[in-house]
Amino acid sequence: MRILLTGVTGQVGWELQRSLACLGEVRAPGRQALDLTQPDSIRRAVRDWRPELIVNPAAHTAVDRAEAEPDLAAAINAVAPGILAEEAAKLGALLVHYSTDYVFDGGKATPYVEDDAANPQNVYGRTKLAGEEAVRANNPKHLILRTSWVYGRRGGNFLRTMQRLMRERPELRIVADQIGSPTWSRLIAEATGQMLAQCLGPNRRPGFVPWGTYHLTCAGATSWHGFAQAIAELDRIEPAPRLIPIPSADYPTPAKRPLNSRLSNARLAATFGLALPDWRRALELCLGE
Numbered sequence: 001m002r003i004l005l006t007g008v009t010g011q012v013g014w015e016l017q018r019s020l021a022c023l024g025e026v027r028a029p030g031r032q033a034l035d036l037t038q039p040d041s042i043r044r045a046v047r048d049w050r051p052e053l054i055v056n057p058a059a060h061t062a063v064d065r066a067e068a069e070p071d072l073a074a075a076i077n078a079v080a081p082g083i084l085a086e087e088a089a090k091l092g093a094l095l096v097h098y099s100t101d102y103v104f105d106g107g108k109a110t111p112y113v114e115d116d117a118a119n120p121q122n123v124y125g126r127t128k129l130a131g132e133e134a135v136r137a138n139n140p141k142h143l144i145l146r147t148s149w150v151y152g153r154r155g156g157n158f159l160r161t162m163q164r165l166m167r168e169r170p171e172l173r174i175v176a177d178q179i180g181s182p183t184w185s186r187l188i189a190e191a192t193g194q195m196l197a198q199c200l201g202p203n204r205r206p207g208f209v210p211w212g213t214y215h216l217t218c219a220g221a222t223s224w225h226g227f228a229q230a231i232a233e234l235d236r237i238e239p240a241p242r243l244i245p246i247p248s249a250d251y252p253t254p255a256k257r258p259l260n261s262r263l264s265n266a267r268l269a270a271t272f273g274l275a276l277p278d279w280r281r282a283l284e285l286c287l288g289e
Helices: 011-021 039-049 070-091 123-138 158-168 185-200 224-234 266-272 279-288
Strands: 002-005 025-027 053-056 094-100 142-147 171-175 212-215 242-246
Touching: 002 011, 002 039, 011 025, 011 053, 011 185, 039 070, 053 070, 053 185, 070 094, 070 123, 094 123, 094 185, 123 142, 142 185, 158 171, 158 224, 171 224, 185 266, 212 266, 224 242, 224 279
Parallel strands: 002 025, 002 053, 053 094, 094 142, 142 212, 171 242
Antiparallel strands: none
């Protein structure tokens, strides 16, 4: 199988190189060969390779910076996925596209399910929702995987930021009223590989047509403050800094964040029989590699 992978330098894209390798030949072009801000570059890359599977973890993920550069965020998060979906449909190819908890406003008291009404509160969330809609409109053969609070051992993310700051400062003020499920990028990639094996692999299930939207996060939930506490404990940071819980109002940011980012993974379990481990266990595995 010919596979086209975008965003190979990102957290999830980097991990996907390994998890997709068992399914076929992965082409992961850099920006010179595949520039997601340029529609012609996207079309040319797809038409040259003629993949049977396109996996698109690439995104403009700088949530606060997106407020100041909405056109760039829209080009990468909204326009590019629509073009990828359109080109995939012409080839009869499956498109896997990643989205975010930020498509929701965070006002629900329980975990969000896939069919809950979206109501993004920032540019990042609005452009990611537009990308979802473009994928659905242009190629019914798709998997949209919403995840949340992604971290890993490379790239810019909360884990790496906390590891640095905790060794530099004796005291940190961490938001404690935003709740979500920290999710290790490697587990996202591995779960994606297992989903695709069921859809496209040599032992795929006959008549299995699971196309649609799924939530894909680690189990359980915590706050950013709870996540920071776990990092300090499991990474054995000494001397341990003092972590002060604060409300979002005390840490204003250009982009508004949802207070509830919890996503229900019930559809993923029912359809694919997959469930990611608890977020704390996943963090322990990540730090222990």
